[in-house]
């Protein structure tokens with residue numbers, strides 16, 4: 001039987017990957033480190049404590065691709081050789097995930113499509129009587145997209161209890177605060193027949209206990225997170241949605257990550 005990753009190990013992985021992401025973002029000159037750091041703990045919990053062989057994971061907020069690559073690499077799903085190409089010409093590892101990379105289930109370059117893809121997989125599994133849950137990680141900004149709301153209604157109508165949507169609620173979208181408050185999003189999902197709950201997005205114990213729960217209805221978790229979590233200079237600062245750390249900032253930021 002495979003050994004479970006302990007809470008202490010999860011925290012150590014969080015620290016290690018935060019440091020790694022600061023370096024990788026700087027080297028590759030890629031944006032969206034703030035977004036990576038806001039949803040990293042959710043993905044670590046999923047990959048190291050929750051996902052089983054019959055489960056699926058879709059990163060709808062494709063701009064957090066580097067965090068997904070880092071987690072998949074730590075799990076041994078993305079090889080050292082592939083991970084080493086990040087930021088280089090010809091690499092498969094772009095700023096948004098694409099098909100053809102081991103462990104990536106959906107290309108999510110245009111935002112707002114992950115929940116539709118996840119709902120389709122969940123319905124197919126339900127019709128087939130297949131085991132497993134489909135997890136979709138969305139940004140809070142994506143909850144305003146019409147395609148997300150169509151998938152919400154579809155999943156509610158078909159009572160897709162094997163579908164779990166997690167919103168990385170870092171309270172920013174692109175160049176400003178989110179336009180529609182989470183409370184409104186939660187109301188809309190409630191009305192569409194989903195089970196909804198607000199949870200802390202950086203607490204491994206809370207994340208695991210909630211994400212493991214099953215329900216007869218599709219489930220929405222609004223996870224309260226912080227943009228740039230773990231790097232004090234970046235936390236809740238809009239500029240880290242689009243900036244990458246300079247060479248000079250890397251050492252300073254890495255030193256501060258606990």
Ligand SMILES: [Mg+2]
Pocket residue numbers: 139140141168169170171172173
């Ligand atoms: Mg956001």
